[in-house]
Amino acid sequence: MVWVNAVLQGAMLGGLYALFACGLSLMFGVMRVVNLAHGDLSVLAAYGSVAIFDSFGWNPFVTLLVVVPGMALVGAVMQRLVLERSLRIGPLAPLLATFGLSIALENLLLQIFSPDPRILPIGSFGISSWQLTNQLSISWFALLTLGVAVVVLIGIEAFLKRTKTGQAMRATSDDPSTAELMGIDARWIYTVAAVIAMATVAVAGVFLGMRTTFTPSSGPDYLIFAFEAVVIGGIGSVRGTLVGGILLGIAQTVGAQINTADPVLAGDLFFLAVMVLRPRGLFRSSVLA
Amino acid sequence: MKTTSPGRVTRATRTSHGISGAGAVVVAVLAVVPVVAGLNIVNDLTQLFILVVVGTMWNLLAGYSGLVSIGQQAFLGLGGYALLALADHNGVEPFLALALGALFCGVAALLTSLVTFRLRGGYFAVGTWVVAEVFSLITVQISTLGGGSGTALMSLSNFGPTTRLHDTYWAALVCAVAGFVGVWLLLRSRTGLTLIASRDDEQGARSLGARSGIAKRLAYGAAGLGCGAAGGLFLLSNLDIVPSSAYSVNLSAYMIFIVLIGGLGTIEGPVLGAVVFWAIQLEFASYGAYYLIGLGTLAVFMTLVFPGGIAGGLRRATRVDPFPIGYVLHQGSDRFS
Numbered sequence: 001m002v003w004v005n006a007v008l009q010g011a012m013l014g015g016l017y018a019l020f021a022c023g024l025s026l027m028f029g030v031m032r033v034v035n036l037a038h039g040d041l042s043v044l045a046a047y048g049s050v051a052i053f054d055s056f057g058w059n060p061f062v063t064l065l066v067v068v069p070g071m072a073l074v075g076a077v078m079q080r081l082v083l084e085r086s087l088r089i090g091p092l093a094p095l096l097a098t099f100g101l102s103i104a105l106e107n108l109l110l111q112i113f114s115p116d117p118r119i120l121p122i123g124s125f126g127i128s129s130w131q132l133t134n135q136l137s138i139s140w141f142a143l144l145t146l147g148v149a150v151v152v153l154i155g156i157e158a159f160l161k162r163t164k165t166g167q168a169m170r171a172t173s174d175d176p177s178t179a180e181l182m183g184i185d186a187r188w189i190y191t192v193a194a195v196i197a198m199a200t201v202a203v204a205g206v207f208l209g210m211r212t213t214f215t216p217s218s219g220p221d222y223l224i225f226a227f228e229a230v231v232i233g234g235i236g237s238v239r240g241t242l243v244g245g246i247l248l249g250i251a252q253t254v255g256a257q258i259n260t261a262d263p264v265l266a267g268d269l270f271f272l273a274v275m276v277l278r279p280r281g282l283f284r285s286s287v288l289a
Numbered sequence: 290m291k292t293t294s295p296g297r298v299t300r301a302t303r304t305s306h307g308i309s310g311a312g313a314v315v316v317a318v319l320a321v322v323p324v325v326a327g328l329n330i331v332n333d334l335t336q337l338f339i340l341v342v343v344g345t346m347w348n349l350l351a352g353y354s355g356l357v358s359i360g361q362q363a364f365l366g367l368g369g370y371a372l373l374a375l376a377d378h379n380g381v382e383p384f385l386a387l388a389l390g391a392l393f394c395g396v397a398a399l400l401t402s403l404v405t406f407r408l409r410g411g412y413f414a415v416g417t418w419v420v421a422e423v424f425s426l427i428t429v430q431i432s433t434l435g436g437g438s439g440t441a442l443m444s445l446s447n448f449g450p451t452t453r454l455h456d457t458y459w460a461a462l463v464c465a466v467a468g469f470v471g472v473w474l475l476l477r478s479r480t481g482l483t484l485i486a487s488r489d490d491e492q493g494a495r496s497l498g499a500r501s502g503i504a505k506r507l508a509y510g511a512a513g514l515g516c517g518a519a520g521g522l523f524l525l526s527n528l529d530i531v532p533s534s535a536y537s538v539n540l541s542a543y544m545i546f547i548v549l550i551g552g553l554g555t556i557e558g559p560v561l562g563a564v565v566f567w568a569i570q571l572e573f574a575s576y577g578a579y580y581l582i583g584l585g586t587l588a589v590f591m592t593l594v595f596p597g598g599i600a601g602g603l604r605r606a607t608r609v610d611p612f613p614i615g616y617v618l619h620q621g622s623d624r625f626s
Contacts, residue, residue, distance in 0.1 A: 028412075032411075033411070034410065034411020034412060034414065034415065036359070036411075036414070036415075082589060082593065086592060086593060089592070089596050091355075092351060092355075092357055092553070093592050093593070093596065095357045095359075095410075095411055095414055096357070096545060096549060096588065096592045097588075097589045097592045097593060099359060099541075099542065099545060099588070100542075100545075100546075100584075100585045100586065100587070100588030100592065101585065101589055103539070103581055103582075103584060103585030103588070104581070104582045104583075104584075104586045104589070105585070106581075107581040107585065108582050110578045111578040111579065111582065220538055223415070224415065224418065224419060224422065227415040227419075228419065231408070231412060235412065261430065262426055262430070264422070264426060265426040265427070268419055268422055268423045268426065269423065271419060272404055272419065272420075272423065275404055275407055275408070275416070276404055276407075279407035279408075
């Protein structure tokens with residue numbers, strides 16, 4: 001029963017990782033950019049929520065109303081000021097620029113908010129759970145996180161498949177210059193992608209902050225988890241990202257059951273094993289290549 | 290220089306010979322610095338040489354092989370711990386342990402390339418980072434090497450401080466010169482040509498018969514070896530090692546910064562960048578977070594506005610390639626490059 005519980009809790013944790021991963025996956029899928037500041041941006045969102053809570057005492061869920069549009073705006077600005085320019089320079093430039101951004105952002109947060117761990121308080125909802133059997137229970141909050149991840153991922157998939165902008169985005173992803181010949185404004189499409197990606201990053205960051213404590217240095221860890229979820233699931237596959245996140249979560253909680261010292265190591269080793277055995281991930285790309 | 294024989298190929302110019310000669314003089318002067326200078330200067334310069342090594346290695350990867358790694362700290366940490374294990378636990382002479390540790394890191398880099406080379410571009414970058422995290426997490430579990438709280442290198446304690454700092458200085462100088470000349474010669478070789486061709490167009494290079502996979506692996510192994518040596522040198526000069534800083538991703542930030550400011554994809558760039566970074570570090574490292582905010586912002590700025598760095602600017606202004614790696618064809622008195 002201990003193991004069933006570990007798998008169950010891991011799957012719930014995986015919901016959070018999938019939420020982190022979808023922004024990373026979208027940015028790569030559309031622009032071929034791996035945003036190395038991804039984790040720090042989500043921590044920025046969490047601190048944004050902290051700042052609102054500290055000043056106005058809003059419930060962290062309500063802060064999403066401000067943090068999500070705020071981060072979407074950050075996404076648009078980052079796209080226009082940094083990513084667009086770096087994409088023109090060459091394939092290495094976006095990596096270097098976003099890495100520089102990540103270092104600057106992490107230390108800026110450190111300077112403003114101190115290295116003390118913070119958490120976003122959600123009261124009794126954070127600790128209440130759904131008792132399945134005597135030994136099995138699921139936290140309502142974890143279930144909600146998984147639910148939000150599923151909704152966000154399905155939403156992104158539907159957006160890419162069914163809306164006109166989504167179709168234009170897929171076309172731009174395949175071949176930006178041909179898409180432009182067909183009258184698609186690639187610059188606009190890239191900005192939309194960055195805005196959506198950062199909105200999901202905001203949700204992920206705030207949910208992270210409600211689930212557990214975080215510090216200004218937490219960003220890189222979540223970048224790595226997000227990245228592992230994307231690669232395990234298969235780069236470019238939206239559904240794969242969800243499954244990848246869940247598998248990573250399970251690997252970590254089951255790993256913690258075997259050796260309590262380090263759950264993260266178990267997740268990393270699982271990721272490396274997938275890379276060796278199935279380098280293209282478990283799912284082949286279905287929507288974005 | 291005027292020539293009448295058609296189709297003559299040169300690989301160096303009078304200027305580049307002069308610059309190499311001047312470089313040799315600088316190295317000779319640096320070699321006698323410990324005899325005349327105080328230990329503080331010796332120790333500071335040792336740090337500079339280590340920065341030259343890591344910058345040169347990172348440039349070999351990102352500048353010439355198209356491999357952006359943000360996981361080279363894996364080999365810096367591993368190099369330090371290999372030296373610790375060999376010298377303190379197996380009684381190997383510390384400077385021999387430095388060399389053996391570096392070799393070990395070269396082999397480790399080749400082995401990890403079996404995994405990380407399955408990923409491309411940005412995914413390769415994060416993949417190397419995961420490998421570094423795994424190395425760090427495993428090191429934390431090894432209690433005989435100090436576990437998570439780190440440990441000190443004991444086997445140098447019977448050296449006096451002067452001997453220790455002097456020997457480390459010379460070892461670091463040897464590594465910096467060997468790294469610099471080694472990378473330059475590697476890039477002048479056939480393998481270097483393959484690397485650069487594959488960086489610019491991998492499919493094109495492969496279709497012309499270039500064995501880019503082998504060349505890239507070789508470069509990755511060489512960079513692992515160089516970073517392993519640098520990690521060992523860090524331990525020899527600091528005398529203590531903690532996984533959280535030995536495997537810190539900030540080390541990658543420093544390497545990226547050195548190469549970006551000096552000039553990505555130039556031979557001399559990492560040396561110039563290392564000098565600038567070293568000066569910044571001596572001056573501003575005590576400012577903590579502000580220092581890193583500045584570094585990060587400057588890295589973004591350099592990438593976007595001056596992608597050529599200092600070396601790129603100098604090369605454009607003077608039209609001199611101080612460390613040529615290519616072939617220049619002279620036909621009659623005309624010169625094509």
